[in-house]
Amino acid sequence: MLEITYLRENATAAVAGLKKRGLDADQNVKDILKLDELRRQNQNELDQALAESNRISKEIGMLFKEGKREEADAAKARTAELKTRIKELQQEQEQLKHSLEQDLVALPNVPLESVPAGNSEADNEEIKRVGDIKSLPENAKPHWELAEEHKLIRFDLGVKITGAGFPVYQGKGARLQRALINFFLEENIKAGFEEYQPPLMVNEDSGFGTGQLPDKEGQMYHMPEDNLYAIPTAEVPITNIFRDEILANEDLPIKATAYSACFRREAGSYGKDVRGLNRLHQFDKVEVVCLTKPEESMAMLDSMVDHIAGLLEKLELPYRVLRLCGGDLGFTSAITYDFEVWSAAQERWLEVSSVSNFQTFQTNRMKIRYRGEDKKTHLLHSLNGSALALPRIVAALLENHQTDAGIMIPEALRSYTGFEKI
RNA sequence: GGAGAGAUGGCAGAGUGGUCGAAUGCGGUGGUCUUGAAAACCAUUGAGGGUCACACCUCCGGGGGUUCGAAUCCCUCUCUCUCCGCCA
Numbered sequence: 001m002l003e004i005t006y007l008r009e010n011a012t013a014a015v016a017g018l019k020k021r022g023l024d025a026d027q028n029v030k031d032i033l034k035l036d037e038l039r040r041q042n043q044n045e046l047d048q049a050l051a052e053s054n055r056i057s058k059e060i061g062m063l064f065k066e067g068k069r070e071e072a073d074a075a076k077a078r079t080a081e082l083k084t085r086i087k088e089l090q091q092e093q094e095q096l097k098h099s100l101e102q103d104l105v106a107l108p109n110v111p112l113e114s115v116p117a118g119n120s121e122a123d124n125e126e127i128k129r130v131g132d133i134k135s136l137p138e139n140a141k142p143h144w145e146l147a148e149e150h151k152l153i154r155f156d157l158g159v160k161i162t163g164a165g166f167p168v169y170q171g172k173g174a175r176l177q178r179a180l181i182n183f184f185l186e187e188n189i190k191a192g193f194e195e196y197q198p199p200l201m202v203n204e205d206s207g208f209g210t211g212q213l214p215d216k217e218g219q220m221y222h223m224p225e226d227n228l229y230a231i232p233t234a235e236v237p238i239t240n241i242f243r244d245e246i247l248a249n250e251d252l253p254i255k256a257t258a259y260s261a262c263f264r265r266e267a268g269s270y271g272k273d274v275r276g277l278n279r280l281h282q283f284d285k286v287e288v289v290c291l292t293k294p295e296e297s298m299a300m301l302d303s304m305v306d307h308i309a310g311l312l313e314k315l316e317l318p319y320r321v322l323r324l325c326g327g328d329l330g331f332t333s334a335i336t337y338d339f340e341v342w343s344a345a346q347e348r349w350l351e352v353s354s355v356s357n358f359q360t361f362q363t364n365r366m367k368i369r370y371r372g373e374d375k376k377t378h379l380l381h382s383l384n385g386s387a388l389a390l391p392r393i394v395a396a397l398l399e400n401h402q403t404d405a406g407i408m409i410p411e412a413l414r415s416y417t418g419f420e421k422i
Numbered sequence: 423g424g425a426g427a428g429a430u431g432g433c434a435g436a437g438u439g440g441u442c443g444a445a446u447g448c449g450g451u452g453g454u455c456u457u458g459a460a461a462a463c464c465a466u467u468g469a470g471g472g473u474c475a476c477a478c479c480u481c482c483g484g485g486g487g488u489u490c491g492a493a494u495c496c497c498u499c500u501c502u503c504u505c506c507g508c509c510a
Contacts (some may be wrong), residue, residue, distance in 0.1 A: 050478085054478095062441090246432085
């Protein structure tokens with residue numbers, strides 16, 4: 001949710017920025033500013049009425065104390081009209097606040113200057129490409145065939161015990177999962193992130209905090225008995241740890257990492273490109289979440305991008321980094337870099353990480369603040385990224401590292417897997 | 423699942439209808455003292471809205487009600503804790 005103070009002062013810049021998403025927000029912003037204006041007028045009037053009412057009440061108290069019954073009763077009579085007026089104004093205030101909030105929540109984040117305009121993947125800007133795209137052996141296979149052949153991942157068993165999109169990992173497949181989780185966590189810790197183990201279910205407040213609710217309600221698994229939601233990413237519980245907090249300067253920046261299983265209903269996304277590990281209902285991911293002072297967030301974003309690039313290089317995977325165009329940008333993001341790994345056998349790029357700076361868009365809703373030099377509270381900037389999501393990494397590892405002698409495990413991972421090839 | 427207790431500022435904890443945004447202690451910040459630190463002492467210290475700045479308004483778990491007036495009384499919801507039962 002954008003800050004109203006930002007919109008008041010930067011309305012034209014906001015509208016111009018949103019255009020890069022292919023969104024004409026001119027009228028929306030005007031409506032918001034109008035509502036804001038009305039709201040403040042209404043509050044002014046309401047405050048005055050309340051002040052008057054408070055004054056009279058105090059007066060009545062004094063009169064009673066002095067035993068002046070009759071004067072007190074006379075004063076009481078004066079409040080009747082005031083009370084109905086207050087009630088009206090309060091109702092109006094509620095409505096105005098509600099409308100304002102609704103309009104604000106509906107507006108996506110404003111893309112930063114460096115974000116290219118555009119409305120599809122084609123307009124994303126490739127800023128980096130690393131690693132050679134190897135030519136694979138004649139008989140190279142996609143990962144789902146490799147997984148079946150080596151009994152690494154059992155999609156059939158997952159279907160039997162749960163349903164499609166809930167694979168069972170077996171033998172070296174299971175050990176590879178565990179190795180990758182540990183590898184990512186250890187690398188993140190080395191880079192200064194603190195590890196957390198969050199709950200895998202969250203309450204409604206947390207869902208609202210990170211913006212999954214109310215709009216993406218259908219994407220989360222919901223347990224109605226207890227009104228809990230299965231997390232779609234560790235970002236949700238981790239970021240919500242800091243909800244409604246004013247963080248101490250010495251604790252900043254926050255650099256958190258967490259492994260979690262992630263659950264996504266992926267309603268309506270059946271069809272092409274969902275084969276094998278490409279899209280699952282349950283998958284594993286190691287996430288990084290940062291909170292910084294505003295002036296430090298862009299440097300933090302760069303350092304996160306560098307860190308994630310390092311992970312992919314250690315896994316010896318060819319990748320590229322894209323700066324997403326406005327139209328491809330997530331609702332809450334001001335700037336996003338996508339990491340894509342080349343899937344040799346599928347001959348397509350697979351998104352394995354998305355690193356974003358949300359600036360105050362998330363923290364405004366969650367009221368995550370710090371105390372500035374001026375002793376006042378200010379909103380922090382929030383950032384997050386996957387470091388990394390397992391399924392597509394596994395897909396890329398299997399496909400890219402297949403040789404006639406077997407699937408080779410990258411050097412950096414061997415101390416974690418305990419085996420060198422599959 | 424059964425029974426009971428509770429929810430107040432960063433924390434602990436008082437406050438049962440008006441002068442309470444709220445005692446006191448701890449913590450934080452600034453200062454005095456000190457070579458420095460500790461201790462002691464003094465001062466200061468919740469959040470949000472509003473304003474050029476004041477004024478002013480709102481907030482004592484959430485919602486509703488009674489009253490001229492609610493942290494305090496009533497209704498309701500949520501959450502937490504303790505004991506018993508079951509159980510990893």
